[in-house]
Amino acid sequence: MSQPDIVFARIDNRLVHGQVGSSWVGAAKANLVVVADDEAAADPLQQSLMKMTTDAAGVGIRFFSVQKTIDIIGKASPKQHIFLITRTPAAMRAIIESGVAVKEVNIGNLHAGDGKRNFVEKHVYVDDQDLADLAAIRATGAKVYIQILPTERKYENLALS
Numbered sequence: 001m002s003q004p005d006i007v008f009a010r011i012d013n014r015l016v017h018g019q020v021g022s023s024w025v026g027a028a029k030a031n032l033v034v035v036a037d038d039e040a041a042a043d044p045l046q047q048s049l050m051k052m053t054t055d056a057a058g059v060g061i062r063f064f065s066v067q068k069t070i071d072i073i074g075k076a077s078p079k080q081h082i083f084l085i086t087r088t089p090a091a092m093r094a095i096i097e098s099g100v101a102v103k104e105v106n107i108g109n110l111h112a113g114d115g116k117r118n119f120v121e122k123h124v125y126v127d128d129q130d131l132a133d134l135a136a137i138r139a140t141g142a143k144v145y146i147q148i149l150p151t152e153r154k155y156e157n158l159a160l161s
Contacts, residue, residue, distance in 0.1 A: 003101045004076035009084045009142075011092050012108030015040060016050035016085065019108070019149060021057040027150040030083035032076075033061045036069035036095060037087045059083075066091045070098040089126075089133035096140050104143040107134070120155050121146050135160040 008028035012020070015035055025033065033054050040046045041063045054061040064072065066086070073095075076082060084102070086092045089110075096102050109123045110116075116125035124146055126134075138144045138160060146155040 002074045002076075004073050005078060005081050006084050006100070006102055007081045008106065009092065009102045009104065010106040010108055011086050011089055011110070013087055013111045014109055015046075015087055016053050016061065018053060020083075020085070021053035023149050023151070024106075025054070025057045025059050025083055028081075028083050030081050031059050032080045033059055033083045033085065034069060034073065035061065035063045035085055036066050036091055037063070037085075038065045039087070041065045041068070066094055070095055070100065073100055089130045089137065093133040093136050096137055096142060102137075102140075102142050104145070105134075105137055107144065107146045108148060119146075120158060121148065123148055131160050134158070 007030050008024065010024065015037060016033060035050065040050070047063050051061055084095070086095070092105055107124060110125050110130065112125040115127045117127070118124070119126040134144050144158060144160070146158065147153070
């Protein structure tokens with residue numbers, strides 16, 4: 001598999017939203033956002049809302065299931081500087097463990113829910129499976145950190161066990 005130019009990888013339950021368009025895409029110097037999410041790949045309404053954000057940021061966007069992302073991301077043009085985003089740690093883990101090279105994974109918002117507990121930052125909630133997925137990502141050599149915005153504090157050296 002050819003390695004795509006993934007300039008930024010983020011896990012955020014909200015996927016593409018204002019912070020991504022106004023802050024992260026520019027900071028990452030991306031020109032294409034790839035949303036790897038089964039639900040969003042099948043939902044034209046979600047896609048149209050996210051496309052408005054990337055249109056305002058002046059970048060392209062593609063929506064693929066996690067498996068389709070794994071299958072085709074290696075075919076990306078070298079001119080595509082990709083901002084890869086998934087809704088969950090499990091989806092990012094699947095992509096990375098398939099052989100897609102990702103050097104760093106940024107954790108954005110992970111919403112509270114049944115069985116979830118606050119983790120390090122007030123916008124991040126995880127369960128044991130999330131922590132296992134993040135630990136597996138780090139075990140591939142990728143740096144894993146929490147940072148909500150490029151101008152905010154970066155939480156590194158996370159205790160994932």
